[in-house]
Amino acid sequence: MKNDLIELYSDYLLSSSGKTTAAGVSELLDNVYSHDQFTRLLSNNEFTSRDLWLYVKPVVRQVECSDGVLIFDDTIQEKQFSKENALNTWHFDHTKNRTVKGINLLNAHYHAGDASIPVAYKLIEKTILYTDLKTKKVRRYAEQTKNEMMREMLMICCHNQLMFRS
Numbered sequence: 809m810k811n812d813l814i815e816l817y818s819d820y821l822l823s824s825s826g827k828t829t830a831a832g833v834s835e836l837l838d839n840v841y842s843h844d845q846f847t848r849l850l851s852n853n854e855f856t857s858r859d860l861w862l863y864v865k866p867v868v869r870q871v872e873c874s875d876g877v878l879i880f881d882d883t884i885q886e887k888q889f890s891k892e893n894a895l896n897t898w899h900f901d902h903t904k905n906r907t908v909k910g911i912n913l914l915n916a917h918y919h920a921g922d923a924s925i926p927v928a929y930k931l932i933e934k935t936i937l938y939t940d941l942k943t944k945k946v947r948r949y950a951e952q953t954k955n956e957m958m959r960e961m962l963m964i965c966c967h968n969q970l971m972f973r974s
Contacts, residue, residue, distance in 0.1 A: 860929060
């Protein structure tokens with residue numbers, strides 16, 4: 809049952825081009841599964857990059873080739889009205905050239921031919937608090953830099969024997 813819901817929800821996320829919600833997937837499936845079932849699935853489980861790899865590995869192995877490349881990028885999902893914490897905090901958004909409050913995600917995609925498949929990710933958590941001496945404001949920073957996280961993800965991709973060119 810849990811695996812069925814994960815399959816359905818991930819397929820829904822992959823195929824949707826607009827706003828995605830638990831209610832939306834439930835409605836799309838003619839309410840065979842309630843939105844509460846999807847909400848519980850997401851709130852009662854802590855999914856990791858390893859879970860993602862186990863899910864996408866069979867697909868990656870089908871498209872994998874020596875011309876494949878790894879693409880690393882980060883994205884920020886703005887959450888300006890949500891309470892600030894280590895995960896939902898202020899990050900510099902280079903597309904807007906300013907800081908925004910939201911969730912910052914570092915991701916790795918494997919690109920081969922016409923396929924682009926996410927193979928790893930890391931949520932940027934700024935768990936360390938400090939006071940800016942100039943502004944006297946409390947600020948946050950992460951224990952690792954994005955560069956360190958990216959190198960860690962690259963090592964994991966190599967450990968997973970992902971075939972890519974350098």
